[in-house]
Amino acid sequence: MYIKYLKLINFRNYKELEMEFDKNLNVFIGDNAQGKTNILESIYYCSIGKSPRTNKDKELINWNGKYAYIKAGVYSSSHNLNDKKIEIKIFKEGKKGININSIRVNKLSELMGIFNVVMFSPEDLKIIKESPSFRRKFLDIELCKFSKRYYYNLVQYNKVLSERNLLLRKRNNSNSDILDIYDIQLSKYGAVIIDLRNKYINKLSKMGKIIHEDITSQTEKIEFKYVTSITDLDNIENSLFKVLETNRQRDIEKGITLYGPHRDDFVTSINGINVRNFGSQGQQRTSVLTMKFASLEIIKEITGEYPVLLLDDVLSELDANRQKYILNSIDEIQTFITGTGIGDIKKNVKKENQIFIVKSGKMNRI
Numbered sequence: 001m002y003i004k005y006l007k008l009i010n011f012r013n014y015k016e017l018e019m020e021f022d023k024n025l026n027v028f029i030g031d032n033a034q035g036k037t038n039i040l041e042s043i044y045y046c047s048i049g050k051s052p053r054t055n056k057d058k059e060l061i062n063w064n065g066k067y068a069y070i071k072a073g074v075y076s077s078s079h080n081l082n083d084k085k086i087e088i089k090i091f092k093e094g095k096k097g098i099n100i101n102s103i104r105v106n107k108l109s110e111l112m113g114i115f116n117v118v119m120f121s122p123e124d125l126k127i128i129k130e131s132p133s134f135r136r137k138f139l140d141i142e143l144c145k146f147s148k149r150y151y152y153n154l155v156q157y158n159k160v161l162s163e164r165n166l167l168l169r170k171r172n173n174s175n176s177d178i179l180d181i182y183d184i185q186l187s188k189y190g191a192v193i194i195d196l197r198n199k200y201i202n203k204l205s206k207m208g209k210i211i212h213e214d215i216t217s218q219t220e221k222i223e224f225k226y227v228t229s230i231t232d233l234d235n236i237e238n239s240l241f242k243v244l245e246t247n248r249q250r251d252i253e254k255g256i257t258l259y260g261p262h263r264d265d266f267v268t269s270i271n272g273i274n275v276r277n278f279g280s281q282g283q284q285r286t287s288v289l290t291m292k293f294a295s296l297e298i299i300k301e302i303t304g305e306y307p308v309l310l311l312d313d314v315l316s317e318l319d320a321n322r323q324k325y326i327l328n329s330i331d332e333i334q335t336f337i338t339g340t341g342i343g344d345i346k347k348n349v350k351k352e353n354q355i356f357i358v359k360s361g362k363m364n365r366i
Helices: 035-048 122-129 132-146 148-168 173-215 237-246 248-254 281-303 320-328 343-348
Strands: 001-013 014-020 025-029 067-075 084-091 096-100 103-106 119-120 222-227 264-270 309-310 335-339 354-360 362-365
Touching: 001 035, 014 281, 025 035, 025 148, 035 067, 035 084, 035 119, 035 132, 035 309, 119 281, 122 132, 132 148, 132 173, 132 264, 132 281, 132 343, 148 173, 148 237, 173 222, 173 237, 173 248, 173 264, 222 281, 237 248, 264 281, 281 320, 309 343
Parallel strands: 025 335, 025 354, 119 309, 309 335
Antiparallel strands: 001 014, 001 067, 067 084, 084 096, 096 103, 222 264, 354 362
16 A cells, blocks of 8 residues: 555645655655654544644644645555545534545544554654553554444444443432443443454564564564453453443442543563563663554555555664664555654665655655
8 A cells, every 4th residue: 555646735834735655665854843744644644534643633724724635645556455535624613524536424434444554753652651541542543444343332432431421420329220221331332342452462462572573683572461450351241341330339439430441551561571660761662663563564464455654753763773674674665754864764775765855844856
């Protein structure tokens, strides 16, 4: 899978931009705050209809524009898949319109899986270092890319969870009948979420071990393990219902649902040591690198094609061995790289590539 062309109107600091890309490597060079990351952000937005940097779509619109517009031509490397034209219009009121091949998309789920990307940026270190919410978000995004079933159950679960928490905040013990209904629904949707997350983590761990050993010259073994309050993973729905039922009084007292996949986590360990708590900065960065490249392989295994890889200013954060691993591993993957210099890329990449100089929202090919 690769993106052949991109058109932007009033997106971030780009008043208007049209460009074509190489099927292999595309490099954006320039000083900070010139618009390099904005290109990657627009490509990412075409994949899941959301920005990796903000939850407020109106921030994507140029300050003097009424709307932002993105058009991308997505082409398949396989003859079995059709090429796609993705168009997205973002309005200041918070609404957006999405067309695929000039046909209006009414639900965001219809965009999922059309055009897959994996993005790696310095911010991704939060997946390892920060709270479980960052790790859950990583899982949700990755699974939604190729599983409409996961997306549906996640949306339904969050809707029911919100309604249950609203009821709990009233702290009224007489609402037990309604809570029974909510708990049945949460168990139904939550069971799918936990099951698919656990299977994904197992796959991530299996593929990650191979990748991580390659990166670290066989000196480190990495493992990812899903952490949930559910003990019986063979009967998740019933087990989740019992957990909710057992802890209901505590939920009422606290005014919030304390158990379920919205509180789950996963642990990353290297040679048996928890990387978040005891790993070095280098091990934490390498763990994220492993996670991202394992995600590439999982998408390839499921869809038959590699997604597009977006590397936002990460090479400068990695040592020479990690840089070399990345640049030697992207032969079959269309890759977009941002940075302030070209030296390490030229040294390690042999294939054809396009290099763009970015300055004040202007793009020039060299």
